[in-house]
Structures are given as structure tokens and as C-alpha cells.
Amino acid sequence: MPLRFSRFDHEILITGEAGDFYFLSIEDFDKLLSEKSDASSQIYKDLKSLNFIADDDLMTAVNMTSTRYRSKKAFLTNFTTLHMMVVTVRCNHKCKYCQVSCEDENAKQYDMSPEIAKKVVDLAFKSPSKHIKIEFQGGEPLLNWIAVQAATERANKLQKKTGKELEIVICTNLTLMNEEKLNFIKENNILISTSLDGPQNIHDKFRVMRDGSSSYSKFLDKLSTTRTHLGHDRVGALMTTTPLTLKNIRPIIDDYIKLEFDGIFLRSLNPYGFASELKNELQYSMDEFVEMYKNALEYIITLNKNGTRFVEYYTTLLLKKILTPFSTSFVDLQSPSGAGISGVIYDYNGNIYPADEARMLSRMGDDFFLMGNVDETYSEVFGGKVLKNIVVNSCLEIMPVCGDCVYLPYCGADPIRNYLETKDIIGDRPSSPFCKKHKLIFKYLFEKIKQNEKETMDIFWSWITNRNCSKNAQN
Amino acid sequence: MGKTNIIIRDNEFLKIIVSKQYYEREAVFAAAKKFTDQSTIIIRPTPDEKQVEIVFQTEKENDVVMENIAKSFCNELLDQQTRLDLEKRFWKIRNLIVQHAFLPIENLTEETLSCK
Numbered sequence: 001m002p003l004r005f006s007r008f009d010h011e012i013l014i015t016g017e018a019g020d021f022y023f024l025s026i027e028d029f030d031k032l033l034s035e036k037s038d039a040s041s042q043i044y045k046d047l048k049s050l051n052f053i054a055d056d057d058l059m060t061a062v063n064m065t066s067t068r069y070r071s072k073k074a075f076l077t078n079f080t081t082l083h084m085m086v087v088t089v090r091c092n093h094k095c096k097y098c099q100v101s102c103e104d105e106n107a108k109q110y111d112m113s114p115e116i117a118k119k120v121v122d123l124a125f126k127s128p129s130k131h132i133k134i135e136f137q138g139g140e141p142l143l144n145w146i147a148v149q150a151a152t153e154r155a156n157k158l159q160k161k162t163g164k165e166l167e168i169v170i171c172t173n174l175t176l177m178n179e180e181k182l183n184f185i186k187e188n189n190i191l192i193s194t195s196l197d198g199p200q201n202i203h204d205k206f207r208v209m210r211d212g213s214s215s216y217s218k219f220l221d222k223l224s225t226t227r228t229h230l231g232h233d234r235v236g237a238l239m240t241t242t243p244l245t246l247k248n249i250r251p252i253i254d255d256y257i258k259l260e261f262d263g264i265f266l267r268s269l270n271p272y273g274f275a276s277e278l279k280n281e282l283q284y285s286m287d288e289f290v291e292m293y294k295n296a297l298e299y300i301i302t303l304n305k306n307g308t309r310f311v312e313y314y315t316t317l318l319l320k321k322i323l324t325p326f327s328t329s330f331v332d333l334q335s336p337s338g339a340g341i342s343g344v345i346y347d348y349n350g351n352i353y354p355a356d357e358a359r360m361l362s363r364m365g366d367d368f369f370l371m372g373n374v375d376e377t378y379s380e381v382f383g384g385k386v387l388k389n390i391v392v393n394s395c396l397e398i399m400p401v402c403g404d405c406v407y408l409p410y411c412g413a414d415p416i417r418n419y420l421e422t423k424d425i426i427g428d429r430p431s432s433p434f435c436k437k438h439k440l441i442f443k444y445l446f447e448k449i450k451q452n453e454k455e456t457m458d459i460f461w462s463w464i465t466n467r468n469c470s471k472n473a474q475n
Numbered sequence: 476m477g478k479t480n481i482i483i484r485d486n487e488f489l490k491i492i493v494s495k496q497y498y499e500r501e502a503v504f505a506a507a508k509k510f511t512d513q514s515t516i517i518i519r520p521t522p523d524e525k526q527v528e529i530v531f532q533t534e535k536e537n538d539v540v541m542e543n544i545a546k547s548f549c550n551e552l553l554d555q556q557t558r559l560d561l562e563k564r565f566w567k568i569r570n571l572i573v574q575h576a577f578l579p580i581e582n583l584t585e586e587t588l589s590c591k
Contacts (some may be wrong), residue, residue: 002562003561067576069575289562309494401505427514428511429509430511430512
């Protein structure tokens, strides 16, 4: 059966078309290739059960692998689930790493009108996907509350009419939250996604208010009010990694635990917007990021072993891809790329892009990824040449270097980042930080899987299945 | 004729000569592609056209060690040729897996089911 392979320390890692994997000695790998494996050996039986060997049962092996492959690609049937709306570019923060080049609080010309907001929702509900997720972004979306309200009301109306599942999220720094808004959010079952970079000295270093004052204490105050009003589990947080994070990841994790967040998402900073203008202050290598990631994960695993349930969400996504046959809804690691077909973003003026980085690129003067505008029809936007170009050129199987990579079944393409780095949406893998990061992280996770240490694997599975396996867990 | 030759000069220049008898064009290109971030690479046939020489050039101040590149490239070339051989053996099955995954079974024809 077809397989991909890579040298893995002194062994060979093989992966199948649908993501099954196995470690072999070089000798056993040679036997497999030359069809000389001992049919009575355990290795042979393992390889057969994982459909690396088909014997005389070829069609059974093909059917089983196809079924798993179909499950892995299930995200394709959810075209397009995530609809992100930039309801304003105005922001009351001036974060140094901001990707979106936010505008002054008074620059209302950068607000999405309620009419455009309704058109966005109308277009979103034309998606074939049975599940529609609307995410309000900014700037700070609470600055254009009227658009948030208009879109939410329209979405609820269309949800009742179409019967589609609806999920709404507001990505907010929380500082403008008040009782009126909280009431509306609660009534409409809206989730909150906020930003927390760590303890005050770290959070305030890059996340500052537009007047230069600290944002941390305001954030804490509003976090408490919001949780009290909506419920603890209705508020999640995201961290942005800066050079300061690299040296302080353990205190940051401690702060997340102190503030009773269930986990953390370790993500690297994208080199767009203000961030690229402040390269010296913000830049770090992928080697440095992955070192921090490993350090953080070791710490988190130890915390879990000692009875504190705490999840690393990025690891959870990757492990779900490696250890289960299921698809994830994570747009950034899909083949073909999830940009446009899994997630799409609508700018304040109704322009539509396959990802936030593409919108950012447009603000920098390059409309290469502009898919269209809400005034156009669904088929013009989603059947247009921009999205076709992305899909055709972001299937890992046909991309140089990716096509034979052992980690292909778990990885994805980032055509927008490729274009930003090389002016070519296929990109150049040997110099790609995205490729380097994922190869290093996959290698590290496969080392963990190969070690197969029971407590660690139990923790990983508890993250994948969203159950508690810590010593303090109640039955 | 079949022997692989490796020539390194001043850690700036590396030439690896391999036999076309053992390694195909696709394998040489795929292996070389992975080193393009470390050096400039030229691929050309030897004058008798029976072998291929892969030339790696880098700047003096670069911290790349040519001997390490030579070792890694030889293994990578071997791996790429093995991948190519595997692909020749299994590409029809790979295509069949994808076809089965995206088509209802009743739509598969005799032709698509035949992978021999």
C-alpha cells in the first residue's frame, strides 16, 4: 500500500494515506519495501492491521483507507463554516504587534454599516455548510455595537428560517463591556474570545491602551464582570507570542491558571501589519518559538500529572489529527487550504478575503486575494478565480517538498503566508518558517508518542476527548 | 561508472557526481530542492552524459559545513529514489483511495476499480 516515510532518529517513521503511522527499524523497513516481511511476525500483523500491507485483500484495505481518508477530509463538506466580520478597524488599544493596523477610536469611517453587516450575514447563510459560525472582530468590535446587533439579529432570523446551526463569537479586549452589551450577549447566546498575554508586566508590555496606559487591570475588572454575567465557560482567551513570552512562558501559564482559564493556545506571531514594522522588537526564530513550545508543553504535562487539568489547545489539535481519524475545524492546517473554503473574512467596507492576513495585505496595497464584495452574488464570490486559485494550488499532495513529507496527512498549506514571503502562493518550503515550525513540532510530538509514557498519553487523550484524567478529578 | 564521487573545496564548493543508472532526474531534483536554503545548486550532466553532477556553492562566511551537506544529500537522494520507486508501485492504489473517498461506491466503474 502507498506510504510516506522519513528517517526518525535511528528508525523509520511511516505514515499512510489516511494518517496511520508506525515506527520501523531500518532492517524491517527494507523488508517491507522488498516484500520480505515475515508474515508470522507481530510487525507484519501490525502493518496489516494499519493497512500498510494488503496481502490478497487489496480492496478491503483500499476501502478502509478510503473511509478514513474521507473522515480526514470531512471539513470539505462544511464549505464555508467560519465567517469573520471586521465590524470596525477602530480600536481603543494600540498593541505593538497588531496585525490589522487599527485606527483611532474616533475614525468612524472605518465602521461597517448595519446594512453591510446584514448583507454579510445573508451571504454567510448561503453557504452549503449546515453550521454557520459568525465571529465579530476588529479593531475592537464593541466600538461598533450597532453593527454587531444588526448582524446578530439578522443571523438569528436566518437561523430560524434555514434551520442551520448558528454560533456567534465576539473577539474583544473586554474593556468596553457594559451591562447593556452583556445582556444582549447573554440573550443571544454569544461566546466571548478575549486576549491575555500573561501577568501584568508582560501583558502591558505590548497590549497598551491608545493613551499609553495599562490595559491589564481594566481587563481583569471586565473579565470578572463578564464571567459573572455570562458564566465562567463563556469566555476564552488567546495569547500572542512575543520575544518576552519566550523567556516567561511558565509565569504566563501560571497566570492563566490563576485566572481560571482551562488552557492556553501557543501560537507564533505572524509577520504582518505593525508587527513587520517593529521587527527588531518583535521578531524571533522558529527554533526559538519551538523551544518555548516544548518548554511550555513539558511544564503543562507536569502540571496535569500533579493534578491541575490544563490544556494546550494547539497540541490538542495536532494530536487529534495524528491519533484519531477525525477532521478538525482548524482552518490553518488543512489541505487544500482552509482559507476561503473553511473560513472567510469580511472587511468593514464589505470586501471579502480568504483570511485576515489577506485583508492585511490589501491594506498594504495588494489586492491579490480580494475575493469580491458583499454586493456580489454568492457564486461570484465563492466560485470566483481567487478561491479557485487558492484551492488548486494548496493541495499538499502536489506541492514541492510537501508531497513526499511524512507529516503530510496532519499538515496544511498557508498560501497567503507563502505569497507574502515569496510572491508565489505555492511558496518555498526549504526557507519557509511555517514548514520549519510544523516539522519541529510534529517531530517532538511523535517522539512523545513513540515514548508512549502512560501518564503523558492519558493526558493527551484527555485533551483530545475533553475529559478530565487528573488525580483530583471527580468520577 | 556507478560510483558516487564527492569533491569538497575550501568549504565553499561541493560537487557530488552520481550515476544516472541508479538515480532518476526527479529524485535528484527533489533531493537538491531541500538544500536550496543552504547553498546555490547547479545540476548538470557530465560530459559523457552518463552521470549527473550536483554542485553546491556557498559564501565563505556562511556557517554551512559542506561535509555535512554531502552526507545529508547522499541519504536524501537515496530516500527520494526510494519514494519514486514506491510511487511507481502504488500510485494507482493511491488514486483509487482518493476516488473511493469522494465518490459514492455505486459510481465507481470497473475501470476505476482496476488498479493492477
